[in-house]
Amino acid sequence: MVLQIKSLNKKYEEISLYQDFSITFEEGTITCILGPSGCGKTTLLNMIGRTVLPDGGTFDGFNGKVLSYIFQEPRLLPWKTVKENIEFVLGDSINADERKALVDQFIKLVELDNFANYYPAKLSGGMRQRVSIARAFAYKSDIILMDEPLKGLDIKLKLNLIKTFAKLWKADKRTVIFVTHDIDEALLLGNEIIVLSQAPVQIETRVRVDVPVENRSIDSTTLKDIKQHLLETLGKE
């Protein structure tokens, strides 16, 4: 199945961010969107999440889809523990036992079982972002939207979180739309990588990465070749 945005138009303060723009996302895969900062990547996510309304265009396949989010900042409630923060978004549709089991399961998956009752203030930045990842996966969504969740973290932490993310993703292969400006992040996580241009946004290139997400190495020749291609495309900008 394919999610399709067609003839999208969006103006922002007299600048045409999107003009007759179309893009597709394959369900059950991770699509990375790369592009220069300020080109409107976040706006695209917000339009998919319907928190920003487009001026025109159709969103096929998105109707009725439940979304979860991983933001640039973890956005945890400071007065709730790790456990409570995940429970907070789960809603009352599932019963208490099930909810508890789900929360425990995901806390374990992101390796925070020893910190389940900690308040965010007592956690490191990387740990907080892991809670935010666990929250997004524990929430019964069809699509996960990610807006540069690894920005500003050091390399080691980044790789660590990518590994955690890949592990969680492998379990249920949810549709992921991942916006970033970091080529390596895209190479390590994307089944597909789409490079966007400056506004008005056009698709510069679209690359499939056929290596399974869980055994990728940034030094492999396949990824190096793709990186070269992406760099050239971005360089034209």
Add this chain to the structure above:
Amino acid sequence: MKILFTKKQIFSLAGVLFMLIVWKILALHFNSDFILPHPEKTLVTTIKLFADGNFLLIVGTTILRGIVGFVISGFLGILLGILAGISPNFNAFLRPILVTVRSIPVVALILLALIWFNPGLVPVFIGFLTMFPFICTNVIDGIRSVDPELIQMSNFYRVNHSKIVREVYIPAIMPFIVSGASSALGIGWRAIIIGEVLSQPRYGIGTVMQSAQTFLNVDAVIAWTIIAVVISYAFEKVIRWGEHRIVVWRF
């Protein structure tokens, strides 16, 4: 050696001692119980007050007035504060009311209240009008301080509105409620006692202070003042203790 007091506590004790010394010097200077009695005599008077048959009734009535005024202010302040914090229009409506109430001299309120209410209710009414704006304003500021990104996150995850109010807004404003309650009570006790002095209800610290003043029992006036200070201090402590329990995630 076991440390009995921290450095800070020693300085605080020195502050108290300083007040007592100044008091003693002034008492020696005036040398008249009708102007300023000696501290030790006042201490004896204070202790004697405890033995007074009506002591608990007097103190209890004043405390009850304070609590009733405080609870009404707290309830309305939090309720209206949340509404004003969420709705800019309601906030615009409420602002002039709060500013007016806060600017009216307490004495003017008391004079009016004396016409409208029976003497026992006047201090409660005054307490309410002085405390309510503090709590309300703090709650409004608290709501304003809630991180919009947390609200956005909650909306993204389709958390329902009542849950957002209960689990995002209310915990976020707790520290503001506590500091609002603390400054409100500080002012509130004073207002309530002024109210009692002027309205002369049957029982109340203000009532006995007024009659002691009429008979030039200066030591009794000061003794009751000390008791009022102790009550105010005790409530401040209770609030701070509560803060540590409620806002546990901060500490």
